[in-house]
Amino acid sequence: MSQKAHDIFFRSNAPVTVDEDKCIAHKGCTVCVEVCPMDLLAINPLTQKAYMQFDECWYCMPCETDCPTGAVKVEIPYLLR
Amino acid sequence: MSLDNFLNLEQEYDIVVIGGGTAGPMAAIKAKERNPNLRILLLDKANVKRSGAISMGMDGLNNAVIPGHATPEQYTREITIANDGIVNQATVYAYAKHSFTTIEQLDRWGVKFEKDGTGDYAVKKVHHMGSYVLPMPEGHDIKKVLYRQLKRAKIAITNRIVSTRLLTDASGAVCGVLGFDCRSADFHIIKAKAVILCCGAAGRLGLPASGYLMGTYENPTNAGDGYAMAYHAGAELANLECFQINPLIKDYNGPACAYVTGPLGGYTANNKGNRFIECDYWSGQMMWEFYQELQGGNGPVFLKLDHLAEETIQTIEHILHSNERPSRGQFHANRNTDYRHKMVEMHISEIGFCSGHSASGVWVNERAETSVPGLYSAGDMAAVPHNYMLGAFTYGWFAGHSAADYVAGKEFSALDKEQIAREKQRVYAPLLREHGLPPAQVEYKLRRFVNDYLQPPKVTRKMELALERFDQIEEDIAQLKAANPHELMRAMEVAVIRDCAEMAARASLFRQESRWGLYHHRVDFPERDDANWFYHCHLKKDQSGRMVSHKREVEPYLIPLDDHERNAYDKLRLKAANG
Known part of the structure; x- marks a missing residue:
């Protein structure tokens, strides 16, 4: 039997968070997903709310600034905080 | 799964502009103005609404050549000296002569610049010799202004496409673009008569001192895609060894920012709170002094603002915490750094390529033409030294016009199936x-x-x-x-x-x-x-696929340098700090 490296996933704390009570993605809003230069945000198909899918944040702020309901919050990534 | 799982989407446009940050939108708009019949596509790896180096706006123009404050000749001389003489003056001079026209265009579109009581532009001095800095305290809306103009000009936009290679025809001219959608993974094959590369700096070359991959000075979307595409299409790149290295807020890795704070009384200081450089304008010589201070016993280096009046500090906070890198305020708050009481700790950036700040880029002439027919370039990736944002807009403008003239009456070249299959x-x-x-x-x-x-x-x-x-x-x-x-x-x-x-x-x-x-x-x-x-x-x-270098004569100067100013940038260290 040959040896195969399996994947181990590295845990991270999302620096971009969404207040699901304020998020209106279920009504079709995708503003934060659209404006992220790094394409890190997505809509969760189960909850129909925006969330941070990939941890590659440049803490540049369009997602927070452009959110029409103030649901998105950007923290400086821990490594730089 | 096999290659056939990925859909081929084929399109054709007269001109494809790659990169919708700063130069790209201007190139698309000006090409369309030049010839409204052209079909123009603007491709972006992100979303044009918030892409590129000025995603969150910009706090000022660093190289405004405004009548009454500076002349194109003076500016060309200054940049020639700041760049140690290795300059094709024709490119810098072409920028300088067009600089004010570009400002007026942006002003008409609704970009707000600082003006004094008489309505004149409030130009400040940051460079060693002349005055070229024009603040934009309300510059956070610049991408919105550009987007409005793109819509008005009816430019086709496709977002989230990662362009990977340019296609070339039998004569070596560029005839198309290949790329993929970073969400659906569809493969895009776009036929074009001309391509304009506006992909920004190579900002993910060095690793920031923090060790965080995406904690770069440049927007990390700008990984150097344009440099690689131009290289593989056979284009010449100029003076890449003239790296971009900038003085930044330590760890945060954004500008501190001496161009904004300098005219208001802020300055770069060593650990004793003393000035050690005469001039905060970013040049290789200034960075040399900065590095010496960091490495010597006088480091770290700081941005000093704690001596300024409360109202001045408030002005600085308003500008720096709402423009360009607005999370600066939060970063400082987390570390209890209040400009009023503490100096801001600084460090130097990772290395990169960027002609916007230094001189490393894809070679272009004063018409934004690269060395490959049908290929144009503008912005941080195009080798016009110290070109900054206003240079990106101006060379985007030139590239749009040049490409529009080039494609007039031109037919599409047939695409090479072999090139496409290999890239896929x-x-x-x-x-x-x-x-x-x-x-x-x-x-x-x-x-x-x-x-x-x-x-x-x-x-x-x-x-x-x-x-x-x-x-x-x-x-x-x-x-x-x-x-x-x-x-x-x-x-x-x-x-x-x-x-x-x-x-x-x-x-x-x-x-x-x-x-x-x-x-x-x-x-x-x-x-x-x-x-x-x-x-x-x-x-x-070269023809056999090897990476090769050669020397090329510096073009005769259009604006001769005076002997007394030739070494102005060599003497940046303050005499007091030397002792």
Whole structure:
């Protein structure tokens, strides 16, 4: 039997968070997903709310600034905080 | 799964502009103005609404040449001196003569500049000799202004496309673009009569001191894609060894920002709170002094504002915490840094290529033409020294006009199926591979090697080792595994960064002298050597696919330099701090 490296996933704390009570993605809003230069945000198909899918944040702020309901919050990534 | 799973989407446009940040939108709009019948496509890896270096706006123009404050001749002289003489003055002069026209255009579109009580532009002095800095305290809306103009001009826009290679025809002219969608993974084949590259700096070359991959000075979307695409299409790149290295807020890695605070009384200081440089304008010589202070017992270096009046501090906070990098305020708050009481700790950035700040870019002439027919370039990636945002807009304008004239009456070239098939195979290999290396780790290792071996002061033996390491990374790239289209984008970026890393090493090895202060300080050749190296150094891919460099004469100056000003940028260290 040959040896195969399996994947181990590295845990991270999302620096971009969404207040699901304020998020209106279920009504079709995708503003934060659209404006992220790094394409890190997505809509969760189960909850129909925006969330941070990939941890590659440049803490540049369009997602927070452009959110029409103030649901998105950007923290400086821990490594730089 | 096989290659056939990925849909081929074919389109054709007269002109394709790659990159919708700063230069790109201007290029698209001006090409359309020149000839409204043209079909123009603006491609962006992100979303044009918030892409590029000015995603969150900009707090000022760093190189405004405004009648009554500066002349094009004076500006051209200053940049020639700041860039140690290695300048095609025709490109800088063309920018300078058009600078005010570009400002007036932006002003008409609704970009707000600071004006004084009489309605005149409130120009400030930051450079060593002349006055070219025009604040934009309300500059956060600049992308909105551009987007409105793109819509008005009816420019077609496709977002989230990672362009990977340019197609060339039998004559060597550019005739199309290949890329993929970073969400659906669809393959895009776009026929074009001309292509304008506006892909920004190579900002993910070095690893920031924080070790965080995406904590770069540049918007990390700008991985150097434009440099790699131009290189593989056969274009010449100029003076890449003149790296971009900037003085930044430590860890945060954004500008501190001396251009905003300088005119209001802020300055760069050492650990004793003393000034050590006369002029905060970013030049290689200034960075050399900054580096000496950091490494010597006088470091760290700080931005000093704590002596300023409350109302001045409030003005600075308003500008710096709402423009360009608005999370600065939060960063300072987390570390209890209040401008009123504490100096801001600074550090130097990772290395990169960027002609916007230094001089490393794809070679262009004063019409934004590259050395490849049908290929144009503008903005941070195009080699017009110290061109900054206003230079990006201006050369975007030139590129739009030049490309529109070039495609007039021109037919499409047939696309080479072989080139397309080869690229499709290269792009999708990481998705098709069942097991393999994670792109983020390969990128980390590659960029750590860049720091270990290429960061100035540059050492010949280290750079030779770098080339060996980059060859090994090439083998690792052939083992990358991407789990989804997003990770495929990162995998393709690793290849781009590796290409740029090899270019950085070879360009630096070729120029056997020191020039541009810290940007190209070679320990084995510590002196500037005008007799042998008063040349541009160009790099390109030769017929057999090898990376080669050659010297090119510096074009005769249009604006001669006076002897007394020739060395102005060599004397940046304050005499008091020397003692």
